[in-house]
Amino acid sequence: MRLPFIGLLLFASTAVAQVPTVTFSSSSTSTTGLTVTVPKSDCGIQRRFSFTRTGAPCEESLYIYVTTGSCGTRPLAGDLTLATYGPSDTTASGNLSFSVEELLAARNSTADAGSAMTCENQTAEMTFNLCAAARRTDATGYTCQTTYSSVGTPAYVVKYDPAPPAKPTIGKVIARDSALSVQVDGAETDSTVVVEAAAVATADAGTSGDAGTDDAGTDADAGTDADGGTDDAGTDGGQGLVGALAVEGTTGPVTRVTKAAGEGNVVISGLINGVTYRIQATIIDKAGNESAQSAPAEGTPVKSNGLFDAYKDAGGEESGGCAATGGGIAGGAVLAALGIWLSSRRKVS
Amino acid sequence: MSSTAVGLGVAALLLAVPAVAQEVTIPTRSPRTGAVIFRGGGYKPRIDTEKALGGKTPYKDTFGDASLLLIEAEVQRFFYQGIGTAGLGLSAGYAEKYADAKLEDGSAAADKAALKVLPIQLNAFYKFDYAAFRWGIPLVPYAKLGLVFSPWWMTKGSATEVVEGDKASGGKWGWAGTAGVSFLLDVLEPRFARDFDSDLGVNHSYLFAEYTHADVNNFGGKGLNLGSRRWMFGLALDY
Numbered sequence: 001m002r003l004p005f006i007g008l009l010l011f012a013s014t015a016v017a018q019v020p021t022v023t024f025s026s027s028s029t030s031t032t033g034l035t036v037t038v039p040k041s042d043c044g045i046q047r048r049f050s051f052t053r054t055g056a057p058c059e060e061s062l063y064i065y066v067t068t069g070s071c072g073t074r075p076l077a078g079d080l081t082l083a084t085y086g087p088s089d090t091t092a093s094g095n096l097s098f099s100v101e102e103l104l105a106a107r108n109s110t111a112d113a114g115s116a117m118t119c120e121n122q123t124a125e126m127t128f129n130l131c132a133a134a135r136r137t138d139a140t141g142y143t144c145q146t147t148y149s150s151v152g153t154p155a156y157v158v159k160y161d162p163a164p165p166a167k168p169t170i171g172k173v174i175a176r177d178s179a180l181s182v183q184v185d186g187a188e189t190d191s192t193v194v195v196e197a198a199a200v201a202t203a204d205a206g207t208s209g210d211a212g213t214d215d216a217g218t219d220a221d222a223g224t225d226a227d228g229g230t231d232d233a234g235t236d237g238g239q240g241l242v243g244a245l246a247v248e249g250t251t252g253p254v255t256r257v258t259k260a261a262g263e264g265n266v267v268i269s270g271l272i273n274g275v276t277y278r279i280q281a282t283i284i285d286k287a288g289n290e291s292a293q294s295a296p297a298e299g300t301p302v303k304s305n306g307l308f309d310a311y312k313d314a315g316g317e318e319s320g321g322c323a324a325t326g327g328g329i330a331g332g333a334v335l336a337a338l339g340i341w342l343s344s345r346r347k348v349s
Numbered sequence: 350m351s352s353t354a355v356g357l358g359v360a361a362l363l364l365a366v367p368a369v370a371q372e373v374t375i376p377t378r379s380p381r382t383g384a385v386i387f388r389g390g391g392y393k394p395r396i397d398t399e400k401a402l403g404g405k406t407p408y409k410d411t412f413g414d415a416s417l418l419l420i421e422a423e424v425q426r427f428f429y430q431g432i433g434t435a436g437l438g439l440s441a442g443y444a445e446k447y448a449d450a451k452l453e454d455g456s457a458a459a460d461k462a463a464l465k466v467l468p469i470q471l472n473a474f475y476k477f478d479y480a481a482f483r484w485g486i487p488l489v490p491y492a493k494l495g496l497v498f499s500p501w502w503m504t505k506g507s508a509t510e511v512v513e514g515d516k517a518s519g520g521k522w523g524w525a526g527t528a529g530v531s532f533l534l535d536v537l538e539p540r541f542a543r544d545f546d547s548d549l550g551v552n553h554s555y556l557f558a559e560y561t562h563a564d565v566n567n568f569g570g571k572g573l574n575l576g577s578r579r580w581m582f583g584l585a586l587d588y
Contacts, residue, residue, distance in 0.1 A: 174459045176506060177450070181459065304450040304458030306505030307411045308517035311396065311573075314405035318572035320516040 020055035020062055022132035022152040032286075034154050039288035040162035043119030044101040047158060049130060052093040053085070055151075057134035058144035061086050062151070064096065064132045066103055066158065071131030072150035080106035096130075100160045103128050123162055130156040161287035165191055168281045168291060172265075173299035179269040180299040184281045187261035192284045195257045195266045197277040198250030200298060250278045258284075271301045381430065381552045381587055384438075386423040388559070388583025391416030392444045394466065394575045401571070411451070411462055417444035419466075421581070425474065433477040438493065440470045450505050460506045466575060468499040468565070470525060478533075478553075487533040489555065497523045499565050499575045521565045521575045529559025531585060553587040 026049045028036050036047055051064065067079040075081045080103050082096045104117040104126075115121070132152025135144050165188055174181040184193045259266045261283070271277060278298050283291040311318065393416040396408040421442030429435040445465040449457035472495025480486040502518035503510050510517035534554040535542035545551045558580065565575040 176459050179506065302452060302458070304452055304460045304505065306450045306460070306462035306503060306510050306517075307407060307448075307464050308503040308510040308512050308515075309505070310407035310410055310451070311402075312512045312515070314402045314407045316396075316399060316407065316573070317401045318515070318519070320519050322520040 019136050020053065020057045020134045020151050022051050022053045022062070022064065024130055024132075024152060024154060024156050025050045026156060035157045035159050037159045037161055037287040038100050039285075040119065040164070041288060042100075043104075043122075043160070043162070044099050046097045046099050049096040049156065050093065051096060051132070051152075053091070053132075056087050056089075057085070058137050059087060060135050062089075062132060062134040063148075064130075064152065066098060066106075066128045066130055068107070068126065068128055070150075071129055071152060071155070072133055073148050074133065077109060078107045100126075100128075100158065103158070103160075119162070122160070125163060126160045128158040128160070130158065159287075161285070161289060164289040165283040165285045165291040168193070168283050168294045170279060170281055170294050170297040173279060173297050174265070175299055175302045176267070177304045178271055178273055178301050179267055180271060180277060180279065180301055181265040181267050182279055182281065182297075182299075183265050184283075184294070187283050188285060189261065190286045191261045193259050193261050193266055194282045194284060194290075195259075195268060195279060196254050196281075197257075197268045197271070197279045198254040199252045199272075200276045200278050201251040273301045273303045276300045379546055379550045379552060379588075381427065383427055383436070384423075384425040384585050384587045386425065386438075386440070386583060386585040387421070388423070388557075388581045389418065389420045390579055390581035392419035392466070392577050392579050393417065394464070394565075394573075394577055396574055399566075399572070399574050408464075412446055412448050412464070415446065416579075417446040417464065417466065419444035419468070419579070419581070421468070421583075423470075432479045433475055435473070435475045438470075438472045438474055438495070440468075440472070442468050444468075461504075462510075463504045464501070465504070466499055466501045468497055468575075470495045470497045472496070472525070472527070476531070481533050485536065487536040489531040489533060491529055491531065491557075491559075493525075493527040495525050495527075497525045497563060497565050499523070501573065501575060519573075521573060522567050523563060523565030523576055524568070525561055525563035525565075527559050527561045529557050529581075531555035531557035550588050551586045555585040555587075556583075557585055558582050 026036060026047075028047060038045075038047070053062070056062075062085045063075050063081060064083040064085075065075040065079045065081040067076065069076065069079070080098060082098060083094065085091055101119050104119065104122055108116050130152065131150060133148045134151050135147070136149050136151070137143060138145050166186055168184050168186040170182060171185040172183040174183075180197065182195050182197075184195065187193050255268050255270065257266050257268050266281075268277075268279070276298055277300070278296050280296050281294040285291075305313070393414075394408065397406040419442050421440050423438050423440035425436055425438040427434050427436040443466070445463055447461050447463045450460040450462040452458045472493040474491060474493040476489050476491030478489045481489050498520055499522075500518075500520045504517075532555060534556060542554065545554065559582075561577070561579050561581060563576045563579075565577075566573070
């Protein structure tokens with residue numbers, strides 16, 4: 001019983017030694033796991049993969065290609081062949097580059113392709129598989145199999161997602177002190193909410209520059225109140241001024257804030273109390289497609305009083321800070337010294 | 350079986366039981382060197398008592414009559430154990446309170462206003478536990494006198510307030526005196542208390558209530574008064 005088993009093992013190991021293998025890798029930043037997601041805007045951009053290979057194909061060539069079908073056959077019509085290596089080719093590694101545009105063009109070569117597929121007119125999501133296929137030897141290690149097998153790993157998928165997310169709606173704009181809190185509805189999971197705000201243009205806005213400069217510099221609320229600063233932006237994905245005037249019917253700089261969907265309201269801070277801002281929101285999905293802009297909404301930040309405001313208004317003399325900074329440091333040092341002394345004291349039984 | 354044999358057996362059994370009991374109940378007390386204390390209670394800073402406010406009540410206007418929930422932990426070290434116990438303690442706590450900020454017309458704004466305090470205290474204490482250990486009276490009165498430093502800050506929205514160029518954060522010094530009474534839990538479950546000691550080194554456990562008089566206003570200086578008069582309740586573990 002043992003002898004046939006050893007013989008089988010020897011045959012098997014010989015066969016394994018003959019099997020060609022291709023190992024793919026990708027450093028694409030849009031790769032999540034083994035899926036490379038491509039938005040419509042990147043349709044024509046080349047995607048780059050690397051590969052290493054071992055073993056040699058049996059009799060016929062080894063093909064590296066991209067297909068909408070499954071791997072494990074010779075490239076079919078409509079597939080994009082990236083590389084072909086004959087049985088005697090000893091290339092051990094290489095790079096592969098292709099764009100979705102090229103993949104769509106390859107699809108057009110089929111007889112039943114219908115109207116030409118392009119980045120512009122392809123609106124449905126498509127999935128492409130990166131494959132390597134070759135003929136292997138059979139279990140004896142001497143005879144080539146008649147059919148092709150998939151020899152490429154791991155199974156990378158290029159997902160072309162040309163569909164933009166649905167247009168969001170602004171559910172609510174909450175006026176805060178030097179800030180607006182914006183509730184954006186309709187964002188899909190894993191997407192990013194983008195909110196832009198700019199001061200609403202008034203009859204004299206074009207010349208007075210109120211929204212852009214003067215008020216910002218002199219308004220006590222905006223200039224000195226830290227709540228009107230940037231702290232809220234820290235919890236958001238990011239906030240910054242956009243040079244272009246992105247919100248229709250507005251004047252002055254546009255403030256743009258991004259935040260991951262599902263993390264609550266988007267807070268636009270650093271605004272001027274009493275100035276009406278027009279707000280629009282868009283959604284950027286996981287692939288990078290951007291939705292149409294939401295219907296605009298408006299909000300006006302309003303001054304509010306916290307405890308310290310009320311305290312100061314009432315005549316409180318606290319000026320903040322460690323009034324006894326030196327004393328605080330000295331006291332802290334005393335406390336620390338005592339703590340060390342306490343902990344180092346010999347235990348009293 | 351004769352009645353004599355039964356009698357001898359019962360006698361042997363009765364003799365054996367106390368022997369076993371004595372072996373099990375030998376107390377193994379670990380050294381008693383300090384205590385760890387956890388307590389909580391309402392903390393209402395005496396902000397509105399500042400003279401400069403002229404009777405105005407910004408704290409009450411913002412938070413009403415509500416107190417902050419103050420949670421504290423304290424570590425004590427015993428330096429005297431005789432007729433009672435005396436030593437030094439170091440505590441740190443945290444309290445915060447949120448309320449709606451107010452618009453100019455007095456209505457609630459969307460922003461939240463908050464007061465946050467982190468009182469730190471170094472104190473000397475004495476507790477009269479002699480009666481508890483000597484005579485089994487489970488009540489232990491005690492007193493503390495300490496130096497307090499309270500970092501504080503006030504926020505609106507998610508940022509520290511700044512009004513007229515003054516940032517609403519800082520630290521205030523003061524003093525505090527405390528009187529309280531502890532109930533020795535050991536009397537409820539002596540066996541459990543002994544196990545607690547032999548297993549974890551906790552000699553005694555107490556529940557306590559205490560009253561604190563604290564003046565935290567830089568010893569009568571200008572500005573915020575974070576002093577309070579408060580009751581606190583908690584658990585103390587001697588180790």
